[in-house]
Amino acid sequence: MYSKVLPEFERMLRQVDCIYHSLDPRQVMIFEDLMVxxxxxxxxxxxxxxxxxxEIHAIII
Known part of the structure; x- marks a missing residue:
């Protein structure tokens, strides 16, 4: 998990622009390339x- 999954997840997240994120009241991330x-x-x-x-789901699971 720590040596393979998390570094790959971080690599993927660095490739896209996150325009909004929040931890409260729920964990939310909105990526620019997913918006129309x-x-x-x-x-x-x-x-x-x-x-x-x-891809994100596969990395998390």
């Missing part, structure tokens, strides 16, 4: 967001 403002998501954007979330 005032329009519908495209299929490509949805797939990209799902891939990124799956």
């Amino acid at each position: 403002v005032r329009r519908w998501f495209t299929q490509e954007e949805i797939c990209s967001a799902c891939r990124k979330l799956a």
Whole structure:
């Protein structure tokens, strides 16, 4: 966990811009490349967001 998972998670997080985070009342992180403002998501954007979330989920588990 400490020698493989956490360093890989840190590497991934450094590749994206985190525009907001909070620990209270819940742990939240919002990444700039996952946001779309005032329009519908495209299929490509949805797939990209799902891939990124799956990578983070795989590292955490």
